[in-house]
Amino acid sequence: MRMILLGPPGAGKGTQAKMLLEKLAIPQISTGDILRAAVKDGTPMGLEAKSFMDSGGLVPDSVVIGIIRDRIQDEDCSKGYILDGFPRTIAQAEALDTMLSELGSGIDAVVSLQADEEELVRRLTGRRTCRSCGFGFHVMFKPPKAEGVCDECGGELYQRDDDQETAIRERLSVYGEQTQPLIDYYRGKGTLKEVDGLGEIQEIQGRILGAIGTA
Ligand code: AMP
DSSP: EEEHHHHHHTTTTHHHHHHHHHHHHHOOOHHHHHHHHHHTTOOOOHHHHHOOOOOOOOOOOOHHHHHHHTTTTGGGGTEEEEEEEEEOOOHHHHHHHHHHHHHHHHOEEEEEOOOHHHHHHHHTTTEETTTTTTOEEETBBBBBSTTTBBBOOOOBBBOGGGSSHHHHHHHHHHHIITTTTHHHHHHHHHEEEEEESSSSSHHHHHHHHHTTTTT
């Protein structure tokens, strides 16, 4: 199963992808996670991406398309994958289509997770992530047992620079302008499944599995 999780920042793509990868036994490919790792390691790609990411803008298409081209050809992607945060522009979606047709494959399902803007801002401003293991928390909805400390590994929890309110508003506006058109793009191809992203995490997972026909 090759699937795309589409949705605004804060819609729960990462959380749902991590649950789906266990159920479907295929890897999650998050361009955001790959870029953050590159920034942390100070690689040339990370240095190029950092200022775009901090301001809430998009990293150039050529950079993320290159990441995906390499990653989907890895051995663990042979049975499929969950794309989380890619594609984000029509140019990326078209590049993905070309890449996949060259490889003799295609996308099986595109799940669009929906939530209203105020809910997205509430989710994103409270989000905290472990510096060591990447586990996610939320100050209101999923607080850690001890403030600032990861329940899983004891690592330090931090707030992403782009989860500050100004960057969040920018990310949401970039989403509306550049990523939302992908909903019509995939609707036109007949692969789009629209899923309500509000409610309990498990409940949303059930909706996604129902939509892709593996419930
Ligand atoms: P995310 O973790 O998916 O919210 O991504 C964090 C940031 O990484 C985004 O705000 C962008 O700056 C950058 N990014 C991640 N994926 C992409 C993509 N497909 N295209 C362009 N920029 C991306």
